[in-house]
Amino acid sequence: MNFNDRKVLVTGGSRGIGKAVSLAFARAGARVAIIYRENREAAESTLSLLPGSGHLAIAADVADAAAVEACVKEALDGLGGIDILVNNAGIGIYHRIAEVSYRDWQEAWRRTLDANLLGPANLCFCVARHMIPNGGGRIVNVTSRGAFRGEPLKPAYGASKAALNSLSQSLAVALAPHDIFVGAVAPGFVNTELTADRLNSPEGEEIRAQSPFQRVAEPEEVAHAVLFLASEGAEFSTGTIIDVNGASYLRT
Ligand code: NAP
Secondary structure, eight states: OOOTTOEEEEETTTSHHHHHHHHHHHHTTOEEEEEESSOHHHHHHHHHHOOSSOOEEEEOOTTOHHHHHHHHHHHHHHHTSOSEEEEOOOOOOOOOTTTSOHHHHHHHHHHHHIIIIIHHHHHHHHHHHHHGGGTOEEEEEEOOTHHHHOOTTOHHHHHHHHHHHHHHHHHHHHHGGGTEEEEEEEEOSBSSHHHHHHHTSTHHHHHHTTSTTSSOBOHHHHHHHHHHHHSTTOGGGTTOEEEESTTSSOOO
């Protein structure tokens, strides 16, 4: 896939899936703006690995609406535009309903929805309002298998990702007249720092056995689906949700 001279904004682009997405776009010729929250060292390390020039890393909390507006402006200035937005940053907080306090329950819901749903919604707004008068673009949202299968240990996470799927489909219709194509990628377990503790625990074997391949996805496999949705020729796939879960959960 060729992304020569494309300008790409990747939230959470410093680590895990976002790092693989940033690397894949840069290898395909794009210029990338990485948004990260606080781990500057990881962001600078990823930035140093990107082939080509003109990439940048911007610290911003996507859960903060003002920070979203400011980081989109900084990316627009730094890249000279944005052709592709990848909403990848996300968090998962355990809040077992039978165990947590009411206060912790509310806190988990608030923090999860702020980062995983309101953040991407605000990024879509700010970036789409740039794309509309500038010939269109692509938006790819990273959701989760948990949107379909449920997330009993972190229900706010599953709900946030189901809502992000719905947002992707709503915007695919709303933005089609503006030549903006919107899709989602829904990974199952992926080998990243987010899942390292569980994958390295005794539970790891059970998690790997969820797929007939007896393994979880590598971040590069998720990046491949993201780049497909952003590529030339994928326009008519707008509104789709691509599963990257190794047949561990087959939805109808
Ligand atoms: P990760 O390894 O934990 O990396 C998270 C990235 O997002 C980091 O760059 C982090 O920046 C950034 N980030 C987190 N919260 C942020 C915020 N509020 N504002 C800005 N940046 C923020 O995560 P991952 O495993 O690659 O997951 C990436 C996405 O895939 C998430 O949306 C996740 O829900 C989804 N997903 C993951 C899996 C999986 O098994 N790993 C499965 C399904 C879906 P800092 O390092 O600076 O904090």
